Amino acid sequence: MLTSSFVLGSTSHGFNGGDMLFQLVMFIILLALLKKFAWGPLMGIMTQREEHVANEIQAAEASRQEALKYLEEQREIVKQSRTEAGQLIENAKLQGEAQREDIVNQARLEAERVKESAKREIVQEKEKAITALREQVASLSVLIASKVIEKELSEADQEQLINDYIQEAGEGK
């Protein structure tokens, strides 16, 4: 009795079909209940967490990508503004050069004009002076001539002169 009990345990009393059925039914009920009340929610939260982690990783990746993009953009902008600044300086230099040239040219032209007008004035003044001198010389010579004539003209000479005049007048007709 002891040996058989050790070997087959409590089934030495025969076939317990009821136990089998009960165990089977209980296990199925347990499985169903646990699925509904424990494993289901637990799996749900684990999947949720997995999704959350995946989302977070994705978001981090995306923001990293965005940051990189922004960095590149900023770098581009800095480069651009640097070239722009260089260009501006270059332009200002060129403009200054041009302006300088312009001013110098203008000054030269002005000087030329002033010189020209001064020359013209000089010429005019010279001519005026010459004319005035000529007039004076003429009147002086007439004066001298009259003085000379008054003083030195002899009777004969006077005669001669009058004759010449008459001659001339006659020929002039």
Added chain:
Amino acid sequence: MNHEAPLHDFMGLTFNLSNVLMITIASLVVFLIAVIGTRKLAMKPTGMQNFMEWIMDFVKGIINSNMDWRTGGQFQLLGMTLLMYIFVSNMLGLPFAISYDGVLWWKSPTADPVITLTLAVMVLGLTHYYAIKMKGAKGYFKAYKNPMTLVEEFTNSLTLGLRLYGNIYAGEVLLGLLAGTLAFSGPAGFIGAIVPTLVWQGYSIFVGSIQAFIFVTLTMVYLSHKVSDDH
């Protein structure tokens, strides 16, 4: 030690009432642990939720080592329930055995071959069900070209159930001998029984855990043999 079983006939079937009681208690304990463990679910797990998630990952690991997760994922709930149920059942008989009027009431339900063989046959039945469901009838019968496979079915179910039963029953018998017989043989026997009882209880906890793990692992091995094509 040689207790009677509280047998009861009902609708032509024989019920061992102690088995009925212990199955109910084990199921209840598993249900309570699982439900209490998953009451306060949070994205950041705390306390019991960590434990439940560890069980989930543990079973997931067992399944993953046997088959592809795409086919194995559906067996996770079965694996977790089996693991917890068998573990709790194994543990129930450890702290004490209650007998009343020469009838043994409190014990591990898995210390009864009827219970373990029922679980084993259920698992084998599931393997056949999923084999037909996933591979079709043609693929299912192709596995039986070799008649040895038929023999394997019987040996598988027998060894799966009897291995669990043998380990747990032997543990209980020895515990019964130590705590029940040796401890009552006199003062010296009582003192002498303390240390081996403690040692054997510790070892039985180990054995109970290992047996629950082995049962689930073998379940997954059999399932993967049936379900996957390359075996």
